[in-house]
Amino acid sequence: MGYPSGGKGKGGHMGAYPQIGVSTDALPMQRPAPQQPEMKADVAGDDWKAQIRRPPPDQRYKTEDVTATKGNDFEDYFLKRELLMGIFEMGYEKPSPIQEESLPVALTGKSILARAKNGTGKTGAFVIPILEKCNTTKNVIQGLILVPTRELALQTSSVVKEIGKHMGVQCMVSTGGTSLREDIMRLYNEVHIVVATPGRVLDLANKNVCNLKQCSIVAMDEADKLLCPEFKPIIEDLIKFLPKDRQILMYSATFPIAILDFKNSFMQDAHEINLMDELTLKGVSQYYAFVEERQKVHCLNTLFSKLQINQAIIFCNSVTRVELLAKKITELGYSCFFIHSRMYQSHRNRVFHDFRQGACRCLVSSDLFTRGIDIQSVNVVINFDFPKNSETYLHRIGRSGRFGHLGLGINFVTYEDRFNLYRVEKELGTEIQPIPPTIDPATYT
Numbered sequence: 098m099g100y101p102s103g104g105k106g107k108g109g110h111m112g113a114y115p116q117i118g119v120s121t122d123a124l125p126m127q128r129p130a131p132q133q134p135e136m137k138a139d140v141a142g143d144d145w146k147a148q149i150r151r152p153p154p155d156q157r158y159k160t161e162d163v164t165a166t167k168g169n170d171f172e173d174y175f176l177k178r179e180l181l182m183g184i185f186e187m188g189y190e191k192p193s194p195i196q197e198e199s200l201p202v203a204l205t206g207k208s209i210l211a212r213a214k215n216g217t218g219k220t221g222a223f224v225i226p227i228l229e230k231c232n233t234t235k236n237v238i239q240g241l242i243l244v245p246t247r248e249l250a251l252q253t254s255s256v257v258k259e260i261g262k263h264m265g266v267q268c269m270v271s272t273g274g275t276s277l278r279e280d281i282m283r284l285y286n287e288v289h290i291v292v293a294t295p296g297r298v299l300d301l302a303n304k305n306v307c308n309l310k311q312c313s314i315v316a317m318d319e320a321d322k323l324l325c326p327e328f329k330p331i332i333e334d335l336i337k338f339l340p341k342d343r344q345i346l347m348y349s350a351t352f353p354i355a356i357l358d359f360k361n362s363f364m365q366d367a368h369e370i371n372l373m374d375e376l377t378l379k380g381v382s383q384y385y386a387f388v389e390e391r392q393k394v395h396c397l398n399t400l401f402s403k404l405q406i407n408q409a410i411i412f413c414n415s416v417t418r419v420e421l422l423a424k425k426i427t428e429l430g431y432s433c434f435f436i437h438s439r440m441y442q443s444h445r446n447r448v449f450h451d452f453r454q455g456a457c458r459c460l461v462s463s464d465l466f467t468r469g470i471d472i473q474s475v476n477v478v479i480n481f482d483f484p485k486n487s488e489t490y491l492h493r494i495g496r497s498g499r500f501g502h503l504g505l506g507i508n509f510v511t512y513e514d515r516f517n518l519y520r521v522e523k524e525l526g527t528e529i530q531p532i533p534p535t536i537d538p539a540t541y542t
């Protein structure tokens with residue numbers, strides 16, 4: 098991934114700070130999908146593998162979090178050829194452990210409640226069976242994917258479109274913060290799979306414009322977040338619009354006890370998968386720096402000069418603090434973006450898109466980006482404010498070290514945070530070390 102020259106370091110990139118407002122272009126996945134598949138594959142012959150345009154193999158070191166598999170191949174699951182082509186063109190060579198555990202069960206139609214570490218391929222674990230079951234000759238919604246944030250909806254829909262690109266699948270994103278009218282118009286066209294935040298899709302179902310009568314498979318990503326008090330009643334209402342024999346695929350890295358209630362009500366016979374004997378990622382080194390509040394910006398400055406940051410996400414605990422910190426970083430002479438839920442959706446889209454493209458090295462974020470966001474080039478996560486609970490800690494740190502790669506998590510800990518640090522360590526069974534004077538770049542690059 099390329100960077101504009103001087104993307105890191107003191108270069109007076111003061112202009113980068115207000116960049117978030119420059120354009121209201123929607124991301125491509127928000128536009129109505131084309132009516133024809135991007136490329137119709139000729140997969141009739143035996144030479145289909147020769148047609149696959151695989152990306153160059155990923156040679157980087159990967160930890161056992163993704164390599165400890167049974168050695169299965171995607172071809173073992175008798176998937177449609179068009180789907181297999183999409184999988185291989187994504188650069189997926191072999192299924193990850195959670196994909197190995199999920200695919201055969203999901204393909205039988207059974208519901209799943211699965212827990213696996215961050216960045217180990219849960220999205221593929223539910224997207225692949227949904228695509229396999231999708232009959233693109235039928236003009237009805239057959240799969241629904243629910244996610245807690247709009248950014249995650251955009252990201253997941255692009256995975257569906259990429260993996261399903263040889264199938265002619267029509268995938269629609271539907272989230273709050275966008276035009277309801279456009280969503281309604283889109284639904285007059287062909288839609289096979291909907292990726293949505295719960296409120297908007299319930300709204301559309303209530304208005305009888307989103308017909309879920311034949312939607313027999315539903316995935317809930319970040320399921321514990323979807324079952325928090327804010328979303329749970331919406332999810333329960335939505336389920337009433339689905340067929341009785343629907344299949345539910347629930348995934349997260351964290352499953353508090355509260356989930357059991359939902360499981361008992363809606364998916365009693367679900368198959369359970371738990372790949373989290375240990376909770377934190379093997380590839381992510383975690384450190385803390387004991388600081389006073391007023392020293393934090395200075396410490397961040399020191400980290401910027403000492404670390405080999407490819408891309409970094411810096412988390413704060415409030416929207417106000419996100420904006421303040423982004424301003425301070427800019428004043429230090431570093432370019433940075435910021436994102437939080439109180440920004441206009443068009444600005445959020447722009448920041449997400451540009452940061453993913455590598456337009457800026459550093460993103461200051463609220464917990465909006467804590468879950469699910471997959472940006473492979475992020476190798477450093479900094480908790481400028483220490484998170485309040487261990488679930489948030491785990492998901493934040495998991496924005497680095499994607500798919501078993503190496504990463505670094507650094508926590509600023511104040512006197513008031515000291516008990517929280519201890520609790521997170523205890524609850525996650527992990528050790529967060531005091532930060533040493535130097536950190537070997539080989540451990541996180």
Ligand SMILES: Nc1ncnc2c1ncn2[C@@H]1O[C@H](COP(=O)(O)OP(=O)(O)OP(=O)(O)O)[C@@H](O)[C@H]1O
Binds near residue numbers: 213215216469
């Ligand atoms: N079988 C595979 N082979 C190679 N790369 C893969 C495979 N499956 C997934 N990936 C890649 O791994 C990265 C992480 O995957 P994904 O976002 O699905 O993780 P996740 O488990 O959902 O993470 P989180 O818990 O943070 O949401 C993505 O960039 C994805 O493209």
